[in-house]
Amino acid sequence: xxxxxxxxxxxxxxxxxxxxxxxxxxxxxxxxxxxxxxxxxxxxxxxxxxxxxxxxxxxxxxxxxxxxxxxxxxxxxxxxxxxxxxxxxxxxxxxxxxxxxxxxxxxxxxxxxxxxxxxxxxxxxxxxxxxxxxxxxxxxxxxxxxxxxxxxxxxxxxxxxxxxxxxxxxxxxxxxxxxxxxxxxxxxxxxxxxxxxxxxxxxxxxxxxxxxxxxxxxxxxxxxxxxxxxxxxxxxxxxxxxxxxxxxxxxxxxxxxxxxxxxxxxxxxxxxxxxxxxxxxxxxxxxxxxxxxxxxxxxxxxxxxxxxxxxxxxxxxxxxxxxxxxxxxxxxxxxxxxxxxxxxxxxxxxxxxxxxxxxxxxxxxxxx
Amino acid sequence: xxxxxxxxxxxxxxxxxxxxxxxxxxxxxxxxxxxxxxxxxxxxxxxxxxxxxxxxxxxxxxxxxxxxxxxxxxxxxxxxxxxxxxxxxxxxxxxxxxxxxxxxxxxxxxxxxxxxxxxxxxxxxxxxxxxxxxxxxxxxxxxxxxxxxxxxxxxxxxxxxxxxxxxxxxxxxxxxxxxxxxxxxxxxxxxxxxxxxxxxxxxxxxxxxxxxxxxxxxxxxxxxxxxxxxxxxxxxxxxxxxxxxxxxxxxxxxxxxxxxxxxxxxxxxxxxxxxxxxxxxxxxxxxxxxxxxxxxxxxxxxxxxxxxxxxxxxxxxxxxxxxxxxxxxxxxxxxxxxxxxxxxxxxxxxxxxxxxxxxxxxxxxxxx
Numbered sequence: 188x189x190x191x192x193x194x195x196x197x198x199x200x201x202x203x204x205x206x207x208x209x210x211x212x213x214x215x216x217x218x219x220x221x222x223x224x225x226x227x228x229x230x231x232x233x234x235x236x237x238x239x240x241x242x243x244x245x246x247x248x249x250x251x252x253x254x255x256x257x258x259x260x261x262x263x264x265x266x267x268x269x270x271x272x273x274x275x276x277x278x279x280x281x282x283x284x285x286x287x288x289x290x291x292x293x294x295x296x297x298x299x300x301x302x303x304x305x306x307x308x309x310x311x312x313x314x315x316x317x318x319x320x321x322x323x324x325x326x327x328x329x330x331x332x333x334x335x336x337x338x339x340x341x342x343x344x345x346x347x348x349x350x351x352x353x354x355x356x357x358x359x360x361x362x363x364x365x366x367x368x369x370x371x372x373x374x375x376x377x378x379x380x381x382x383x384x385x386x387x388x389x390x391x392x393x394x395x396x397x398x399x400x401x402x403x404x405x406x407x408x409x410x411x412x413x414x415x416x417x418x419x420x421x422x423x424x425x426x427x428x429x430x431x432x433x434x435x436x437x438x439x440x441x442x443x444x445x446x447x448x449x450x451x452x453x454x455x456x457x458x459x460x461x462x463x464x465x466x467x468x469x470x471x472x473x474x475x476x477x478x479x480x481x482x483x484x485x486x487x488x489x490x491x492x493x494x495x496x497x498x499x500x501x502x503x504x505x506x507x508x509x510x511x512x513x514x515x516x517x518x519x520x521x522x523x524x525x526x527x528x529x530x531x532x533x534x535x536x537x538x539x540x541x542x543x544x545x546x547x548x549x550x551x552x553x554x555x
Numbered sequence: 556x557x558x559x560x561x562x563x564x565x566x567x568x569x570x571x572x573x574x575x576x577x578x579x580x581x582x583x584x585x586x587x588x589x590x591x592x593x594x595x596x597x598x599x600x601x602x603x604x605x606x607x608x609x610x611x612x613x614x615x616x617x618x619x620x621x622x623x624x625x626x627x628x629x630x631x632x633x634x635x636x637x638x639x640x641x642x643x644x645x646x647x648x649x650x651x652x653x654x655x656x657x658x659x660x661x662x663x664x665x666x667x668x669x670x671x672x673x674x675x676x677x678x679x680x681x682x683x684x685x686x687x688x689x690x691x692x693x694x695x696x697x698x699x700x701x702x703x704x705x706x707x708x709x710x711x712x713x714x715x716x717x718x719x720x721x722x723x724x725x726x727x728x729x730x731x732x733x734x735x736x737x738x739x740x741x742x743x744x745x746x747x748x749x750x751x752x753x754x755x756x757x758x759x760x761x762x763x764x765x766x767x768x769x770x771x772x773x774x775x776x777x778x779x780x781x782x783x784x785x786x787x788x789x790x791x792x793x794x795x796x797x798x799x800x801x802x803x804x805x806x807x808x809x810x811x812x813x814x815x816x817x818x819x820x821x822x823x824x825x826x827x828x829x830x831x832x833x834x835x836x837x838x839x840x841x842x843x844x845x846x847x848x849x850x851x852x853x854x855x856x857x858x859x860x861x862x863x864x865x866x867x868x869x870x871x872x873x874x875x876x877x878x879x880x881x882x883x884x885x886x887x888x889x890x891x892x893x894x895x896x897x898x899x900x901x902x903x904x905x906x907x908x909x910x911x912x913x914x915x916x917x918x919x920x921x922x923x
Contacts, residue, residue, distance in 0.1 A: 237612055249783050278807060433567040
């Protein structure tokens with residue numbers, strides 16, 4: 188280990204913590220036939236975004252505007268807040284990392300759900316804080332238990348995704364709002380809304396951007412189909428949203444990416460269209476799950492989590508058998524959520540491939 | 556100020572520390588006629604890179620490979636090291652920020668030159684470490700004084716850019732190698748080589764990638780013309796290079812950007828061509844400077860720093876008069892370097908614009 192590392196960094200795991208589909212492809216020497224493990228959108232981005240990005244390629248010799256002014260303005264208009272309520276970075280992951288550095292000191296406590304977003308946990312560990320993990324209640328994160336844990340541990344951050352990943356479930360917005368208003372004074376709610384554009388309207392809480400104890404995170408990686416462009420943003424009170432300026436990489440946004448995100452927002456038809464396509468694919472995936480004896484959980488996202496009805500070892504076998512047949516999917520990492528597998532929704536040919544491969548994979552997993 | 560900030564973050568300045576040209580354009584309501592302030596490359600990227608990025612736009616719905624495998628392989632081949640010696644991130648700025656977090660603890664000391672890269676200082680402050688600034692020796696960073704300061708202050712990091720920004724000067728590679736080998740054991744040399752591809756061969760030190768006390772930083776933003784794509788990399792011993800995996804955003808690289816960088820490396824003609832174009836523009840800029848009574852400093856980069864022969868107030872007036880006429884240029888931020896202005900090199904029409912605007916700006920600045 189390098190002798191230059193601080194003790195805190197030296198104590199962190201040294202390996203790449205996230206295995207991408209490309210790593211699996213390199214191991215087997217075969218490309219996946221369908222890539223449905225990372226909740227990317229196989230429907231792609233808005234044609235307007237695509238055109239804007241191709242046009243912006245000729246301007247890529249220039250750094251992007253360090254204030255990200257145009258996108259901030261557009262996002263403020265979209266959300267009915269001021270540009271001062273918006274912070275932009277290269278994806279929600281980057282925002283989570285910055286937030287952890289801004290707020291957490293070593294030894295402080297953070298509350299999340301057991302099996303929730305691992306990249307958040309990664310950044311909490313990087314900041315030297317301690318995680319308290321609250322079990323899910325069935326397929327849902329448990330707001331009451333999360334609140335109780337925040338109070339007990341005087342948590343600095345409480346992370347909750349609504350809609351939830353990896354389960355696809357959601358709580359009514361009113362439940363989230365009540366949680367936000369009941370927080371102990373030392374706790375900030377990190378409300379991950381990466382899937383908000385795909386959720387039923389009632390899942391989106393009516394929380395003013397000014398709320399002093401909530402930061403909401405939004406992504407262009409899911410409904411907008413721009414995962415590889417790296418654009419995410421936060422909505423929070425200006426004293427918090429503006430604080431990202433203290434440590435962020437001011438020239439860190441890609442110029443092509445910003446053009447794509449801005450053009451996406453200027454396409455009023457995209458979200459309705461993608462919601463309709465996702466709904467169709469979701470129905471199809473539900474049929475596929477039931478035909479295979481699996482229980483599709485209700486989904487407010489662009490993936491369907493399905494209960495395989497056995498333990499994690501069985502789900503892992505199903506996953507491996509899917510991978511061996513060219514189907515990249517994922518599953519929750521910890522019990523008891525690991526009774527499930529999770530399949531992203533995409534265009535019809537990809538869903539058809541799931542319909543063909545899943546029964547074979549299940550038979551193979553059962554025979555093992 | 557948000558009550559959630561840690562004391563260290565709360566003590567940092569709250570404003571955007573870097574004023575981009577777009578901010579200036581918004582203030583005046585007029586776009587610049589030539590953008591020659593940020594050492595971007597108006598020559599643009601390799602045509603192969605452009606084609607690869609436009610093709611990759613259709614794949615932007617996918618996250619990039621979190622191992623950045625293909626680009627790492629290509630960079631290792633280029634530099635005659637293993638992929639384990641390479642760390643990739645969204646630009647040198649991001650690498651500097653990660654490195655500061657990996658290595659620095661509050662209260663530790665970092666040595667740099669007075670007037671050197673401000674973004675490095677920004678990240679040092681973000682990590683809570685203290686900066687010791689060593690004066691330039693004329694137009695050059697002063698290796699002997701930097702080494703002495705590192706020894707005196709038991710510095711954890713010593714930052715040096717070769718070639719240098721903002722002065723454009725360089726030291727022979729042998730001087731840099733000697734500095735690296737003379738470092739006190741607790742000091743890591745951060746060798747910023749953002750302009751390496753544009754420098755004379757003798758400026759590039761023969762330092763093995765295995766060197767335990769050197770980390771070299773390279774950029775696709777300058778010679779490669781991909782500033783807006785955000786791709787940079789570090790070369791270091793594997794125990795240090797690999798440590799970026801402990802805290803970096805594993806899915807943080809843009810997919811289009813990686814395609815552009817990889818295609819750039821596959822174009823063997825690009826660097827020779829851009830070096831020739833830069834050399835022509837540099838000669839032209841030297842003539843322009845002398846015709847205007849300014850002394851062009853020797854440059855190993857894609858910009859020419861010119862001594863205006865007076866104080867910083869005068870240079871600032873020249874800068875303002877250039878801006879008022881649609882010419883975006885920059886200048887070193889602190890005395891005594893601020894006797895100079897710095898103009899990026901670009902295609903002939905941009906250089907012609909400098910030739911037209913600079914005399915007017917100088918007359919106006921002198922008349923003020």
